[in-house]
Amino acid sequence: MAATPHALLFDVFGTVVDWRGGIARDAAPFLARHGIAMDPHAFAESWRDRYQPAMQAVRSGARPFTRLDVLHRENLEQVLRTAGADPARIPEAELAEFNRAWHRLDPWPDAVAGLHRLKARFVIAPLSNGNIALLLNMAKRAGLPWDAILGAEVAQAYKPQPEAYLRTAEILGVPPGACMLVAAHNSDLAAARACGLQTAFVGRREHGPAQTTDLGPEQDWEVVAESFTDLADRLGCAP
Amino acid sequence: MAATPHALLFDVFGTVVDWRGGIARDAAPFLARHGIAMDPHAFAESWRDRYQPAMQAVRSGARPFTRLDVLHRENLEQVLRTAGADPARIPEAELAEFNRAWHRLDPWPDAVAGLHRLKARFVIAPLSNGNIALLLNMAKRAGLPWDAILGAEVAQAYKPQPEAYLRTAEILGVPPGACMLVAAHNSDLAAARACGLQTAFVGRREHGPAQTTDLGPEQDWEVVAESFTDLADRLGCAP
Numbered sequence: 300m301a302a303t304p305h306a307l308l309f310d311v312f313g314t315v316v317d318w319r320g321g322i323a324r325d326a327a328p329f330l331a332r333h334g335i336a337m338d339p340h341a342f343a344e345s346w347r348d349r350y351q352p353a354m355q356a357v358r359s360g361a362r363p364f365t366r367l368d369v370l371h372r373e374n375l376e377q378v379l380r381t382a383g384a385d386p387a388r389i390p391e392a393e394l395a396e397f398n399r400a401w402h403r404l405d406p407w408p409d410a411v412a413g414l415h416r417l418k419a420r421f422v423i424a425p426l427s428n429g430n431i432a433l434l435l436n437m438a439k440r441a442g443l444p445w446d447a448i449l450g451a452e453v454a455q456a457y458k459p460q461p462e463a464y465l466r467t468a469e470i471l472g473v474p475p476g477a478c479m480l481v482a483a484h485n486s487d488l489a490a491a492r493a494c495g496l497q498t499a500f501v502g503r504r505e506h507g508p509a510q511t512t513d514l515g516p517e518q519d520w521e522v523v524a525e526s527f528t529d530l531a532d533r534l535g536c537a538p
Numbered sequence: 539m540a541a542t543p544h545a546l547l548f549d550v551f552g553t554v555v556d557w558r559g560g561i562a563r564d565a566a567p568f569l570a571r572h573g574i575a576m577d578p579h580a581f582a583e584s585w586r587d588r589y590q591p592a593m594q595a596v597r598s599g600a601r602p603f604t605r606l607d608v609l610h611r612e613n614l615e616q617v618l619r620t621a622g623a624d625p626a627r628i629p630e631a632e633l634a635e636f637n638r639a640w641h642r643l644d645p646w647p648d649a650v651a652g653l654h655r656l657k658a659r660f661v662i663a664p665l666s667n668g669n670i671a672l673l674l675n676m677a678k679r680a681g682l683p684w685d686a687i688l689g690a691e692v693a694q695a696y697k698p699q700p701e702a703y704l705r706t707a708e709i710l711g712v713p714p715g716a717c718m719l720v721a722a723h724n725s726d727l728a729a730a731r732a733c734g735l736q737t738a739f740v741g742r743r744e745h746g747p748a749q750t751t752d753l754g755p756e757q758d759w760e761v762v763a764e765s766f767t768d769l770a771d772r773l774g775c776a777p
Contacts, residue, residue, distance in 0.1 A: 368711065422678060432711035435686045439661060447674045448686040452709070470691070472607065472671035 301521060304497055305473045307417055307534075308426035308449065310458075310482035311434065312347075312404075313505035315425070315443065319343045321404035329397050333389060337382045340507065345381070349374035354428060354457040364455045366430035372398045401429070402436035407503065411442050413527020416536040424449040426467050426480060428457050459490030468496070481530065485517040497521045499530060540760060543736055544712045546656055546773075547665035547688065549697075549721035550673065551586075551643075552744035554664070554682065558582045560643035568636050572628060576621045579746065584620070588613035593667060593696040603694045605669035611637045640668070641675035646742065650681050652766020655775040663688045665706050665719060667696050698729030707735070720769065724756040736760045738769060 312318045322343035330337055337345075353370040356362040375398055376386040386394060417423050425434050427450040434448045449467050456462035468475040475495035482488050483503035492498050499522035504510050516523045524530035551557045561582035569576055576584075592609040595601040614637055615625040625633060656662050664673050666689040673687050688706050695701035707714045714734035721727050722742035731737050738761035743749050755762045763769035 422674065431686060431688075431692070431709050435661065435710070439685060445686075446678060447670060447684075449670075453670070453692060470670050471674070 301476060301497055304421060304479040305477040306422040306424065306471055307479050307481055307499075308424055308467060308496075310480065310484060310487050311425045311427035311429055311437075311450075313503055314481065314483040314501060315410050316404035316406050316437065316441070317505065318347060318401070318404050319505055319507060322346060322400050325397060325400035325403065329393075333384055335379070335382050335384050342378065342382070344506070345378050346371075346374055349377060350428075358457050358460055364452075366452055367428055368398065368401075368430050368433055371401055399436070402433050403440060404437060406441045406443060407526070409526035409528045411444075413529075413531050414444055416528065416531035416538070417534065418444050418446065420534070420536050422446050422471070426450050426458070426463070428463075458487060461490070461494050464491050464494040464496055468494075479521065481527075484513050488520055489518065492518070492520075499524060501526065501530060540715060540736055543660060543718040544716040545661040545663065545707075545710055545718070546738075547663055547706060547717055547719050547735075549719065549723060549726050550664045550666035550668055550676075550689075552742055553720065553722040553740060554649050555643035555645050555676065555680070556744065557586060557640070557643050558744055558746060561585060561639050564636060564639035564642065568632075572623055574618070574621050574623050581617065581621070583745070584617050585610075585613055588616060589667075597696055597699055603691075605691055606667055607637065607640075607669050607672055610640055638675070641672050642679060643676060645680045645682060646765070648765035648767045650683075652768075652770050653683055655767070655770035655777070656773065657683050657685065659773070659775050661685050661710070665689050665697070665702070667702075697726060700729070700733050703730050703733040703735055707733075718760065720766075723752050727759055728757065731757070731759075738763060740765065740769060 309315055319340060323339035326339040326342045330339060330342060353374055357364055375394065379386045414423055424445050424447045427434055429450060430452045431448050434450065438445050451457045451463055453470065454463045454466040456466065465475060468478045476497065479497035479499055480488060480491035481499045481501060483501055483505065488498040488500060498520040500516040500520045501524050502515060522530065522533050524533055548554055558579060562578035565578040565581045569578060569581060592613055596603055614633065618625045653662055663684050663686045666673055668689060669691045670687050673689065677684050690696045690702055692709065693702045693705040695705065704714060707717045715736065718736035718738055719727060719730035720738045720740060722740055722744065727737040727739060737759040739755040739759045740763050741754060761769065761772050763772055
């Protein structure tokens, strides 16, 4: 293995928190209240499906950097329309509150305990496409003990653009190889490795029992772990 | 008093940490090793004196945003020259290490305990002109339990420019009035108040016993406190 990293940088949606379960939990009463006949988990998947295309407009330069809260809100209105609901007929405060469901996602059961152990030895920070307020409110609610909130908004670039990884290392004042990306997504790790970062794969089932992608590591990542506590074990952190 | 704030934002140099004592501590062996006959506390004051003029070049637009680690390094070389030393004759690694003395400043004795109490009730983050790596390394060493690292580098503007305060509130997703700046400097608080932030003055003696400025509050700040633990008391935080 390469030199011990200075910082562990974490993908968040799917790797640290269960977005599908959290969005479905908040969608259920919202959908019922507005008479929208859609399964809450299907609603969550549909909202999430619009995530990559929305960021692509920023990545391509067609649109200036726009934080994820704004993209989530635009995507919410689109999903509501495809479900036959008119977002203009739903009170603004209710839409804004539902959009903040992304700030209220629960961590996977091992995440908080693992992060505390990792924090004793490494700088730990999100390197997520989520914006700062989203990640901060999520951390405060869930008890995620980040040392700093980094990611797309600080780097002003969305993963997997190289700038998202390279600027984060530069902001930390270390070479890319002194950073390790922790993610449940092989594509994110591949982009980080191409920039010189170390990589750790943690398997998750973010899409539920029917998941077909990212079921295991697809490259020889520096570390492959079952959970954040297993990651802490493998990186030599005290129990 | 106005509504309870969502976030407490902290000036750092002088308010949270003792820059004069910390720089003097690291300067003493450096100066001795290189035969520079200058009092370490005078060296610290001289290095710090160049802080505002260096940022002014960025504020005026004469220079693009440049992080404080870079400005500190340029200022260090200037101070060495005025002390009769040639920085080019000092090994690069030694200059870089000494420049990171700003990452190793100690908090005032009440700071860590006060921040822990404040964190239980509020979002707490630095709103400092220090760059992210500086503030992060400082926090990690000193145990400052920030929820996020905000400030000039994230806002891409140096205090007291309005953008430093306003962009920080906007990044947090709240109006300026939901933020309270905590500082030992009346001028910083005045600039924050002009942007609509709430304000808290905490008296410090950052310049040592001969300090002549900021000996007390110069406006009717929302809160005036003796220490961070006193601030926690005044803001109704649990012991």
